[in-house]
Amino acid sequence: PEERKLSGLWRNELDSLMEISAVRDNGDFQGKYLTRVTLAGGCARASPLRGAQQQPGEGGWPTFAFTVRWDKFSNATTAFAGQCFVDTGGKETLTTMWLLREAVGSLEEDWKATRVGRNVFTRKRIRKG
Numbered sequence: 001p002e003e004r005k006l007s008g009l010w011r012n013e014l015d016s017l018m019e020i021s022a023v024r025d026n027g028d029f030q031g032k033y034l035t036r037v038t039l040a041g042g043c044a045r046a047s048p049l050r051g052a053q054q055q056p057g058e059g060g061w062p063t064f065a066f067t068v069r070w071d072k073f074s075n076a077t078t079a080f081a082g083q084c085f086v087d088t089g090g091k092e093t094l095t096t097m098w099l100l101r102e103a104v105g106s107l108e109e110d111w112k113a114t115r116v117g118r119n120v121f122t123r124k125r126i127r128k129g
């Protein structure tokens with residue numbers, strides 16, 4: 001069925017995992033993000049995410065945005081914005097663009113503090129049995 005709902009477990013092409021729980025009636029949601037890659041190359045920890053989804057109107061696919069605080073291992077912050085699509089076979093895809101803001105030590109370093117990129121997420125099925 002065409003759910004157009006963000007809740008559940010998702011994986012992107014970097015092999016990062018995101019679990020969105022608790023999508024509220026007003027579209028606010030939260031969850032956890034486990035990134036497979038890090039700026040420093042070290043070990044990542046599950047990091048909290050918070051966002052908002054547009055109320056799915058008639059027809060169109062909903063847009064959403066969320067932020068991830070990597071505060072357990074990094075001073076950086078990422079903001080994602082995207083849209084949810086479902087193809088005729090029922091396959092759900094979240095296409096997103098992100099801004100990754102790294103903490104730099106001074107205003108002179110501000111120019112290099114933000115990266116931009118794209119991530120595509122697909123729903124990760126929970127295996128039964």
Ligand code: BTN
Pocket residue numbers: 012014016035036037038039040070073074075076078098100117119
């Ligand atoms: C850090 O390394 O300081 C924080 C982790 C950043 C992970 C980035 S966010 C955008 C991109 N998509 C992912 O799934 N991971 C990287």
